[in-house]
Amino acid sequence: MDRSWMNARRISEEYDKGVSVFLQYVKENAKSVNETYFCPCVRCLNQIRQDLGNLHDHLFMFGITRTYTVWTWHGEVLDQPMTSRGTNYVEEWMSGHLEYMIRDVGEDNFRRANLYDSLINDSEQALYPGYTNFTRLSATLNLFSLKARNRWTNKSFTELLELLKDMLPENNTLPIRIYEAKKVLCPMGLEYQKIHACPNDCVLYIKEFASLKYCPTCGLSRFKKKYDQNTCEEGNDGAPSKVMWYLPAIPRFKRMFSVKEDEKNLK
Template identity: 70%
Template sequence: MYDTLKSDFEQALYPGCSMFTRLSGTLRLFSLKARNGWTDKNFTELLELLKEMLPEDNMLPNRNYEAKKILCPMGLEYKKIHVYPNDCVLYTNDFATLKVCSTCGLSRFKKKIDGSSGEEEIEGPPAKVLWYLPIIPRFKRLLAIKEDARNLTWHENGRKCDKFLRHPADAPQWRGTGEGYAECVAESRNLRIGLATDGMNPYGNLSSKHSSWPVLLVIYNLPP
C-alpha cells in the first residue's frame, strides 16, 4: 500500500509535467469535489473530460472509483461488523462464522423471496450492521500533524489560567480525573476523552423506521 502511494506521489501527471503528480492532481480534484458537493457521476464526467483534454499518456484516473482507489491508502480504515438483531453479541472473533444467534435464534441476515422460484427464502443483507472506526490509527494521525499535535497540549501550555471557566481543564473535575495516574497526567499530550452516545434519525423523518445510534469520543485536550 505504501509503495503504491509512493509511486503515485513520484509519477508525473503526464510526461513533462512538473507541477502535478498523479497523486497531487487527483487529491486537488477530489478536494474540489468535496467542497462543492459534486456527485460521483458529476465527478466521473469531469475526469473523463480532463483526461481527453490532457496530453496523451496522462495518468489521470478517468472515473470516480479509480480516483478513490488512488487516495484509499491515505484514508483511515473502518470495519463493518454484523450484529445480532437483538444486540446479543457481535458477529466477530469466535462468532464470525455463525449465521444464527445462539441466544435468541434469529437469523444473521434478512430473508427475502427468491425471484426465480418465488417461494424459496434466500439470505438477504445483514439484519444489523455496526460501523467500527478504530481509534488508534486516528490518534496516530492526529499526533502526526504538527498543528494538531500542538493543540493537544493547549490545555497545559496555551490555556489562560484565571478564575473563569472556559474549558473543561478550568474545572476542579479535570484535576480529579488524574488522581492515581500521576505518570499519565505528567505528559500533557496524553488524551482525555469523553464518551457520548444517543439515538438519532439521520433523515429527520419521524415516519422512517431507520435509526442510528452513534457512539462518539470527544477529545478534551483541544482548545474551544
C-alpha cells in the first residue's frame, strides 16, 4: 500500500486521500476499545486513544508520525524483514512498547531485581488515580522527548515538572525533579547525550574536535558570545551555539532484540 502521502503537505489532496485510506484501514483492521483507537499523530504517538472523529482531526491539526510506516498499532502484521530507519524510529518504537518490552525482557536480564520491580511499577502506575491514558513511565518519557526537541535546560524542565505536579490532581505520580525523572528512565538504557555542534552543521565537537572553540571548517565560534552592556565589548564564552541531543541507538536495539516476538523482524 502506497504511504508516500504521509510525507505530503497536510493541505494537499494527496494527504487528504491518504488519511481517508488510513481511517478505512483502521475501521477494518484495528481493535477498538469503546470505539477508540490509538492515534498516530505527532502529539499522541500511538499512546493515546481517540475516537475516529478526533483521530481524523488530529491527523490534520498535528500531522501523522512520518516514521509510522508499518501500522502495527492498527492491525498490520509485518512478515518481511525490517530495515533500520534510524534513531527516530527506535524512539517511536520504544515510546509505544515500553510496558510490553519490560515484561518480555524479564527479571533475569536486569542487574538488580529492584530495578525490574521499579520499572514494572512505573509502567503500571497511573499518572493519577482513575486516569489511564498515561502511566508514570510513559508520561516521563514523553516529557523528556519534549525537552530534547525543544532544547529545554535542566532548570526549565524541573520548573515545568514542578508546575505540572501542582496542576495535576492530588496523589499524582509525576516526578517533581529532573533527577527523579532520569531515575525512572535510565534503568532501561534511555540515557541521552548532549553534543556541541557547529551552527552550520560542519562538525560535532567530539573526539579530535572536543577541545576546539571554533569550527575548523567555517571558523564560526562554538559558543555564543556574551557582551558587556556597558562597554559593548565581547566577554567570556556563553552557551553553546548549537547542541545536538544524541540518543544512543545500541542500548535501544539491545532492548528491542530482547523482545522475542519482534526479534525476527529486526534481523
